Amino acid sequence: MKVLVPVKRVIDYNVKVRVKADQTGVELANVKMSMNPFDEISIEEAIRLKEAGHAEEVIAVSVGVQQCQETIRTALAMGADRGIHVVHDGDIEPLVVAKILKELVDKEGPSIVIVGKQAIDDDSNQTGQMLAALLGWGQATFVSKVEIEGDSIKATREVDGGLETISVMLPAVLTTDLRLNEPRYASLPNIMKAKKKPIEQFTPVELGVDPSCRIEILKVAEPPTREAGVKVSDVGELVDKLRNTAKVI
Amino acid sequence: MALAEDFTIEEKEEQERMVLESVDRFLERDVEPFAHELEADDTYPQEIVEKMIDMGLFGATIGTEYGGLGLSVSTYAKIVERVSTVWMSVSGIFNSHLIMAAAVERSGTEEQKAKWLPRFASGELRGGIALTEPDAGTDLQGIRTRADKSGNGYALNGAKTWISNAVEGGVLAILAKTNPEAEPRHKGMSLFLVEKSSEFKVDKRMKKLGYKGIDSGEFVMEDLFVPGENLIGGTEGRGLQQILGGLELGRINVAARGVGIAKACLLKSVEYSQLRKTFGKPISEHQSIQIKLADMATQVESARLLTEQAALAYDMGERCDMEAGMAKLVASEAALSNSLEAMRIHGAYGYSKEFDIERYYRDAPLLAIGEGTNELQKLIIAKQLLARYPV
Numbered sequence: 001m002k003v004l005v006p007v008k009r010v011i012d013y014n015v016k017v018r019v020k021a022d023q024t025g026v027e028l029a030n031v032k033m034s035m036n037p038f039d040e041i042s043i044e045e046a047i048r049l050k051e052a053g054h055a056e057e058v059i060a061v062s063v064g065v066q067q068c069q070e071t072i073r074t075a076l077a078m079g080a081d082r083g084i085h086v087v088h089d090g091d092i093e094p095l096v097v098a099k100i101l102k103e104l105v106d107k108e109g110p111s112i113v114i115v116g117k118q119a120i121d122d123d124s125n126q127t128g129q130m131l132a133a134l135l136g137w138g139q140a141t142f143v144s145k146v147e148i149e150g151d152s153i154k155a156t157r158e159v160d161g162g163l164e165t166i167s168v169m170l171p172a173v174l175t176t177d178l179r180l181n182e183p184r185y186a187s188l189p190n191i192m193k194a195k196k197k198p199i200e201q202f203t204p205v206e207l208g209v210d211p212s213c214r215i216e217i218l219k220v221a222e223p224p225t226r227e228a229g230v231k232v233s234d235v236g237e238l239v240d241k242l243r244n245t246a247k248v249i
Numbered sequence: 250m251a252l253a254e255d256f257t258i259e260e261k262e263e264q265e266r267m268v269l270e271s272v273d274r275f276l277e278r279d280v281e282p283f284a285h286e287l288e289a290d291d292t293y294p295q296e297i298v299e300k301m302i303d304m305g306l307f308g309a310t311i312g313t314e315y316g317g318l319g320l321s322v323s324t325y326a327k328i329v330e331r332v333s334t335v336w337m338s339v340s341g342i343f344n345s346h347l348i349m350a351a352a353v354e355r356s357g358t359e360e361q362k363a364k365w366l367p368r369f370a371s372g373e374l375r376g377g378i379a380l381t382e383p384d385a386g387t388d389l390q391g392i393r394t395r396a397d398k399s400g401n402g403y404a405l406n407g408a409k410t411w412i413s414n415a416v417e418g419g420v421l422a423i424l425a426k427t428n429p430e431a432e433p434r435h436k437g438m439s440l441f442l443v444e445k446s447s448e449f450k451v452d453k454r455m456k457k458l459g460y461k462g463i464d465s466g467e468f469v470m471e472d473l474f475v476p477g478e479n480l481i482g483g484t485e486g487r488g489l490q491q492i493l494g495g496l497e498l499g500r501i502n503v504a505a506r507g508v509g510i511a512k513a514c515l516l517k518s519v520e521y522s523q524l525r526k527t528f529g530k531p532i533s534e535h536q537s538i539q540i541k542l543a544d545m546a547t548q549v550e551s552a553r554l555l556t557e558q559a560a561l562a563y564d565m566g567e568r569c570d571m572e573a574g575m576a577k578l579v580a581s582e583a584a585l586s587n588s589l590e591a592m593r594i595h596g597a598y599g600y601s602k603e604f605d606i607e608r609y610y611r612d613a614p615l616l617a618i619g620e621g622t623n624e625l626q627k628l629i630i631a632k633q634l635l636a637r638y639p640v
Binding site for chain 2: 034070073074185186191192194195
């Protein structure tokens, strides 16, 4: 079977993000970009499925600007077999990405799509669920363990207060949580070989998807800076401040 | 040793970026968390070596036709810099291995290249170069190890010391005199590949101020037999020439280590000076600290640029002994002075074994001494300067 894995190009997790002066977004110029960490986990899981003999082919997909090819290339260096780049300049929303992915699923016929549960830039946590709905497939979100059992998947999900184990029929959409695996870094020979693996290109329109946005971002602002504390001389003053200044008791 | 011809400049840049990102991941996950303890106990980092084999680092600069990565020396120097920012000893494990490989790739016969390089590139067979002796280091023409004809090979007699990877490695390129009477002396010197065997074992590790973890070995050879086919290049009298070509690579290597240590000292100082407070404000707000930080940063950048320039000249196939000498000189001095300045900024914490600054302070002096002393580098620079601009 085939496994399809979307990978998103985001600001590197080590970078301290700064808001643009005009508050239209965050500063992207000269900022290090990398693969979304949850997507690395997805790629790792897909490669493991291949290594375990469950999958024959791993396809990495990215939607966005030309440099998304670098993100795809990283996935290829980790062990994905080929890439698909859907070229689009400008903002793109989860629903549009989900529609694009649906078209690619119809074209490629994978049995599993492994999606990062969210991207660390906008934290939307929507694409996987929307894709499952568009496809009419079952889904297991926030998975921390995946086992293939015949024509279904036994997945352990991280839910509030504990772990939930569910069984989902294939084909299915999985969204990955942090503890699913520790993604490998690409070996240097595999980085060299990645160049030879093919990357196909499409535009959203070629796939029959309208990429226009339905959401307008009005303003992006930094969180307010924390105010300095004050020292109190005794318990009486503390209680007074809690009651009358902070108004918490 | 350049990258395969079928890559464009953009593709090479992208590959370099990906390679460096992978190296960063390796350092962050597999080196940094363990470096402090391994160093403190002077333990050989076996697990790190295995990760480096998986990563393909032992084939970094070996040609792709032999299973190596064929990385440019410019990219390679950036790898060494990054590794040394975390723990210099780790770079030593593949540095002298690759200098040995470069000597075989440049000067070996076709049979030797086909026989040895794939094993070097995979990391299955790792080693180093054995030049230094108790009485000869920087002045290599003064070595006393002899290789006398014996049957269908040579018998080696002599002693080598301060040989990186001598204990843990499986093979060494040993410099010896095949004709001790030759004039000029270098015409009597030859380089041999000697694999470890029941007759050739190295057990003695030197105790050192720094550069811990990696083995620096010492050994004596008494009628050690080496087959004639292991004479690099197949012709006697070319050994010094063969190894000197590699020494420029070695100096770029040491320069990159210096940049790494100098940078580590700077980054830790920039961070610490903003956290530590004296007289009611972070010490980074005191001018005396700011002046130190500015000097340290300027040293890092000048060392880095000289190193990149030397590496670029090496990649272009230009003569680069002067450039490599300048890079080695400036970068090793930058490492020395930045490690001391970092210690002053960190105060007692810098002196403490709990933190890394004292390690950088112990590791840095090696760079000023090893791979040709800094004093010798100045002589090389001056000689070239006078040769390039004659009156």
